[in-house]
Amino acid sequence: MRFSQVDVFTDTLTLGNPVAVVHDAGGLDESRMHAFARWTNLSETTFLLPPTQAGADYRLRVFTPGGELPFAGHPTLGSARAWLAAGGVPASPGTVVQECAVGLVPIRLDETVPGRAAFAAPPLRRSGPVDDATRERLTRAVGVPADRVQAAQWVDNGPGWAALLLATVQDVLDARADRDLIGAQAVGLVAPHPAGGPADVEVRAFHPGVGVQEDPVTGSLAAGLGQWLTSAGLLPDRFTIRQGTVLGRRGLIRIARDGEQVWVGGDTVLGVQGTVALD
Template identity: 60%
Template sequence: MPLFSQVDVFTDELLFGNPVAVVHDADGISADRMAAFARWTNLSETTFLLPPTEPGADYRLRIFTPVRELPFAGHPTLGTARAWLAAGGRPAREGELVQQCAAGLVRIRQAGDRLAFAAPPVLRDGPVNAADLAVLIRALRLEPGDLVDARWADNGPGWVALLLRDADTVLRIEPDREAFGELDKVGVVGPYPPGSEVAFEVRAFVPRVVLGEDPVTGSLNASVAQWLIPAGIAPARYTAAQGTRLGRRGRVHVEQRDGDIWVGGDTVVGVTGTVAL
């Protein structure tokens, strides 16, 4: 039976991040079986480790939500890297892993116990049209003056992101899950006052899953940073909080270095064993 791990991501304490389920040695498992298992775990993502097929990759990864397969996702990237290392994986290059996934090769940097991935290119950016923006304002129940800007920020999952006036506005949102329509991956971000422990509060609304909100989201934080840092809204290095309204303490560490955006966080292995797949 394949090895199985469950890793809490973007936290240094188990139960306060975003868990990902990881199935090791998954090359004998069909795509249909992978999808069925991801529905069964009912986590935001479940991943499957496979031998790489591209030169330079340490391993290949397939990423499933309970409803579809994703080309890339952030917290599964970090959580799976931690599970792979904990199971004895040894990267070809000291201090750096290379993950192969449907979005291409993703570099993952090791700095002590913390891992960080290099943000992949955004697949869709630019302004949000008036009709979609009206849907989002209604679904998020925003008031006049709450919204500062909105952009497409899709690096695989389909994110559209809204910059709100402050973190308190982000935290008070009570969305109407039935009003999002086809816009089912919606991120919101708002700044904290200068001198706060963290720079931004982030929330990720996914109305078609059970919680309706992802606890801590690496892919969204990556594409938001690719928007806010070049625009001068965020500094080249900052920490974002996410999961506050869900009782989590997610901390996402963002840094621009040598032209790349690196998105990192702590990871905790919470479950290990085998799975009957």
């Protein structure tokens, strides 16, 4: 079967978040998909399938080592890049439409920068402030003093994200996640960079419940943060996210609000193309 591996949210191979993509995977059952995702041991492995909904160019299933996700961000951009490189032609020029468990997700292609695209952030499944008990537990779970947490918000678009807004970038970089305290909860940390910094905010993402202790660069979390921080007036309609610093990565995510729609964009690098013996 055709196989690709794409580095996402970077223009330099090895500095973003890789996703493994299996093409034409309609003959694989769920157990085989999950087994392969455990074997790749990446944050996510995806499988391209024929669409079942009108208007979709393809259907995508997304697996972590721990199980299936209804939606994930960097696999969305990486899988679209792999599909296009394999000869996929979108029905609407300039826009790829992905079908996944959260519905149809449009992906806008940047015609001025090869490999750059942006997906439409799906509606949040859960939003609003995190309750006090959960906020206190998650604050302890990431090793951050309570007085360094400025706000805590649900930004869940599928993986279950709760986000903690911290006072400084150093607070984010100094955080140390306790797997047992976090449990199955997906936790994102965000803090503003000073003016003139490498990006507008610094982000880290922890999701040990699905076998990912720390994710290098996280599109789904970025989508939720973009919806929260722009709608609350905490950031302008356009801002950038740096992620992966502690892991030696250099991920850059571009957020843009267009009316009510938030777009999550970045570069992709096609790193591996070949075949895999899965059928």
